[in-house]
Amino acid sequence: MHLEEMKKEIEALVIAKGFYNKPEDVPKKLLFAFIELGEASDAWKKGLPEEKIAEELIDVIFYLLDASRFACPNMNMDKVFASKLEKNLSRPYQYGEGHRTKQP
Numbered sequence: 001m002h003l004e005e006m007k008k009e010i011e012a013l014v015i016a017k018g019f020y021n022k023p024e025d026v027p028k029k030l031l032f033a034f035i036e037l038g039e040a041s042d043a044w045k046k047g048l049p050e051e052k053i054a055e056e057l058i059d060v061i062f063y064l065l066d067a068s069r070f071a072c073p074n075m076n077m078d079k080v081f082a083s084k085l086e087k088n089l090s091r092p093y094q095y096g097e098g099h100r101t102k103q104p
Contacts, residue, residue, distance in 0.1 A: 003077035010066045023070040033063035
């Protein structure tokens with residue numbers, strides 16, 4: 001399944017379950033994604049099963065894709081993903097990680 005297909009599935013879920021579904025709800029959706037990311041981090045730190053960690057990470061993806069429906073409705077997230085991946089691949093080694101001590 002592609003990101004755009006996932007967005008449609010998530011939209012159907014949101015509507016069916018009566019979740020926040022308005023443009024003004026984007027900040028809430030992004031906050032919920034951040035909370036789920038914290039839950040994934042906590043699950044990893046506690047050594048919980050991979051299934052639990054993966055589930056929390058998928059929740060992050062759900063909220064982000066759901067937010068994208070309103071935050072950038074004219075963008076094809078599959079194309080944006082491919083473009084961003086290409087951009088990042090063209091960057092130099094350890095780009096943006098200058099705070100790290102380089103290994104000899």
